Amino acid sequence: MKGQAEGDSKIYSFLEIHGNPVKFHKTKLTVSWEKMGSDYNLNIDSEMDIVNSKVDMPSNPPAFALDKENLELSRLENSDQVNSIVFIYFYIFSVFTLFIFLLVIWIRVQGKLYFYYTGYLFFLLIFGFIVLGNTLAPVGNFFQYYPRLSNILNDPVQFIFIAFYIFFVLNLLQISSFDLLLARVLKYLGIACLAYAVSRLLFNVFFYDPQLTPTLFNTVRLIILPVNFVLIIWIIIKVKHPLLGYFIIGQSFFFIGAVLGSYINYLGLENIPLHFFGFKEAPNIVFQLGLIAEIYCFSLALGKNVSLIQEEKEMTDAAMIKQFKENEQLQANMNRELDIKVHEKTTELIQLYVEIEKENEQKRKNEFTQKIKETEMVALRSQMNPHFIFNSMNAIKNLIMTARGDDAVIYLDDFSSLLRHILENSSLRVITVEEELDILELYLSLEQSRMGESFSYTIDVSSKEELSQFQIPPMLLQPIVENAIWHGLHPSLKVDKKLDISFDTTENLKIIIEDNGIGREESAKKRKLHTAMGSTIIRDRLALYNHLSDHSILFKVTDLKENGAAIGTRITLTYEY
Numbered sequence: 001m002k003g004q005a006e007g008d009s010k011i012y013s014f015l016e017i018h019g020n021p022v023k024f025h026k027t028k029l030t031v032s033w034e035k036m037g038s039d040y041n042l043n044i045d046s047e048m049d050i051v052n053s054k055v056d057m058p059s060n061p062p063a064f065a066l067d068k069e070n071l072e073l074s075r076l077e078n079s080d081q082v083n084s085i086v087f088i089y090f091y092i093f094s095v096f097t098l099f100i101f102l103l104v105i106w107i108r109v110q111g112k113l114y115f116y117y118t119g120y121l122f123f124l125l126i127f128g129f130i131v132l133g134n135t136l137a138p139v140g141n142f143f144q145y146y147p148r149l150s151n152i153l154n155d156p157v158q159f160i161f162i163a164f165y166i167f168f169v170l171n172l173l174q175i176s177s178f179d180l181l182l183a184r185v186l187k188y189l190g191i192a193c194l195a196y197a198v199s200r201l202l203f204n205v206f207f208y209d210p211q212l213t214p215t216l217f218n219t220v221r222l223i224i225l226p227v228n229f230v231l232i233i234w235i236i237i238k239v240k241h242p243l244l245g246y247f248i249i250g251q252s253f254f255f256i257g258a259v260l261g262s263y264i265n266y267l268g269l270e271n272i273p274l275h276f277f278g279f280k281e282a283p284n285i286v287f288q289l290g291l292i293a294e295i296y297c298f299s300l301a302l303g304k305n306v307s308l309i310q311e312e313k314e315m316t317d318a319a320m321i322k323q324f325k326e327n328e329q330l331q332a333n334m335n336r337e338l339d340i341k342v343h344e345k346t347t348e349l350i351q352l353y354v355e356i357e358k359e360n361e362q363k364r365k366n367e368f369t370q371k372i373k374e375t376e377m378v379a380l381r382s383q384m385n386p387h388f389i390f391n392s393m394n395a396i397k398n399l400i401m402t403a404r405g406d407d408a409v410i411y412l413d414d415f416s417s418l419l420r421h422i423l424e425n426s427s428l429r430v431i432t433v434e435e436e437l438d439i440l441e442l443y444l445s446l447e448q449s450r451m452g453e454s455f456s457y458t459i460d461v462s463s464k465e466e467l468s469q470f471q472i473p474p475m476l477l478q479p480i481v482e483n484a485i486w487h488g489l490h491p492s493l494k495v496d497k498k499l500d501i502s503f504d505t506t507e508n509l510k511i512i513i514e515d516n517g518i519g520r521e522e523s524a525k526k527r528k529l530h531t532a533m534g535s536t537i538i539r540d541r542l543a544l545y546n547h548l549s550d551h552s553i554l555f556k557v558t559d560l561k562e563n564g565a566a567i568g569t570r571i572t573l574t575y576e577y
Helices: 067-108 113-132 147-172 182-209 211-238 242-266 281-339 343-401 405-425 433-454 477-489 517-524 533-548
Strands: 004-008 009-019 024-036 038-051 455-461 496-503 511-514 552-562 565-576
Touching: 067 113, 067 281, 113 147, 113 281, 147 182, 147 211, 147 281, 211 242, 242 281, 242 433, 281 343, 343 405, 343 433, 405 433, 433 455, 433 477, 433 496, 455 552, 477 496, 477 511, 477 517, 477 533, 477 565, 517 552, 533 552
Parallel strands: 455 496
Antiparallel strands: 004 009, 009 024, 024 038, 496 511, 511 565, 552 565
């Protein structure tokens, strides 16, 4: 902006440039006024240059200030938009995190309750991106480039997540068990919301009218909000579910956010400078505040629901055990009566007793065999740790003998940290793959410092959190990697010695460890006087683990060759359920 004053005339020129990765606009507005006697004459000249004429004009043209006070208001508005964008990002991140968590639970549990809540969070997430499209947000602002699509989806998306919300509440509070009429009303209301969303979507696609949209928006909410309030009161009166308190609090936040957002939108308070709600997307942000508070309440309710289900299961188990004991006592009494009254049944009862004893004896043998297998598993694991320590001591000795004392000290410090992790897991039968990866990364850093720049490695994993869902015997991957380094890469004369490790969770977990070393055949020739105990122990541990677990880990070794020459080795571990 530039301005100048001469006598009683003033001239202000404004240059506004708007750009994004798709379109770029430059607007220049010149405003001047002169004093003509007791009146003022106002002159306005404007120029707009569209650098890329193949794109649409901006849907929200820039606003211009004409004096210092309005310039200050414009600055405050931009500041408020930054705050609005930050909150919308927080809203999207919160909803996305809960959506991923609930999606995983729904995939594993396959329950209607989690399906409806996952659908609810999904459309809340779309709504967040729609609101973000009305701002100048630099990241994830997909709808900024499709403003018409944003306008088409805005209202239908809101009514779709309201429908999912209604079905979720129906299942969470088990309303049909308290009031069948109320359950039917909520069911038909959810269907009505879906029907309205579809019809509104079709209307927006074929008959979209920007002048009619605000009127239709406010009219529908004047209908749905009172209905919503009546249903809340009805639920509070009729439903006596333990999670009702969570519903009341969450629904209150939702209702307050919806009413206040509609009120702000109806009065246009977001367009009033310096007003408390005079910031960008104020109605939507206030509504999103209510939604955020509500989804946190219902997330707590889901956690409480799991606890209630567990308590109910424990009570059912206790009742079954009590009934079983009563039945057992009744059976014993009947047997005694039959012994007294019916002598001829004695032989049959004795035979039955012998069969039961045989079953118990077989059960004890099976339990004993199971304990033997577990003991063998522990014994094999205890062999792995000395095997690894032996190789690590050799590495330290090698550094000292090659006059790399400082590297040896650093190696020894890292080795002590790794050894502490190993000892912590030594008493465990299984750990998560995520924990095993942490140990593996620490070990690879040791080998990196020992071998220098000639050795490099990569670990490809999309998300460590996904690996926490899978279990693995402790110290299973480390000896595989150790064999690859010591017997595959270390003897290699290649300048670049590479080790690639990937964790693929597309279906079941698949772990691939690949090196560009000398290959198994050449390695066997160089180890004529030494037997690699690591590979044998790994196969034995996997055989025992697969016997004791409800899933299996398949172990496969592939020799990589090119034109008949060995170029490396690939180890593949695949989970099967």
